[in-house]
Amino acid sequence: MNLLAVAKRVDFKNILKGVFFGLSRPHFILPTIKATKDCIAISTKNYGKLHHKNGPANAFRHAFWNYLIAKRCFNWQRNEEAVLVWAKKVTDWHEDSFPNKQLAKAMDLHNNEVGRFIFVKNTEKTEQEIVELLRKMTLESIKIDEKSTLSEHKNRMVHIL
Numbered sequence: 001m002n003l004l005a006v007a008k009r010v011d012f013k014n015i016l017k018g019v020f021f022g023l024s025r026p027h028f029i030l031p032t033i034k035a036t037k038d039c040i041a042i043s044t045k046n047y048g049k050l051h052h053k054n055g056p057a058n059a060f061r062h063a064f065w066n067y068l069i070a071k072r073c074f075n076w077q078r079n080e081e082a083v084l085v086w087a088k089k090v091t092d093w094h095e096d097s098f099p100n101k102q103l104a105k106a107m108d109l110h111n112n113e114v115g116r117f118i119f120v121k122n123t124e125k126t127e128q129e130i131v132e133l134l135r136k137m138t139l140e141s142i143k144i145d146e147k148s149t150l151s152e153h154k155n156r157m158v159h160i161l
């Protein structure tokens with residue numbers, strides 16, 4: 001991940017927002033960057049480039065990313081609430097900074113929440129066990145459209161394609 005290339009795609013307001021919340025938890029910055037890189041690598045290993053589309057593989061990536069941020073930051077600060085707030089803040093910032101179509105954004109935010117739920121319910125499991133759990137959940141991902149009500153699919157992954 002080239003941070004300079006990413007920064008060029010983000011408007012100044014969102015860069016400042018990211019800097020300020022980063023300064024609020026500087027000890028979470030490196031684990032978050034590492035979690036992000038590892039998430040991309042593991043998603044690519046399991047799904048190739050499909051995780052860049054809006055299908056089930058993308059649902060896996062978003063859920064795993066949130067789980068991994070929370071897990072890796074929890075290793076630095078054993079405060080479940082703090083790491084969940086951080087993971088939500090980081091991934092919500094990402095969605096705001098890299099705009100998407102309305103349905104795709106809703107899907108991503110939903111799958112992010114699923115990942116944080118998985119963290120809360122599976123703190124004792126290894127990352128590899130979580131990969132396997134999320135791969136199974138990916139097979140059961142629900143296809144949604146503009147008429148879908150995401151709250152009906154709580155704690156389940158969703159996709160568009």
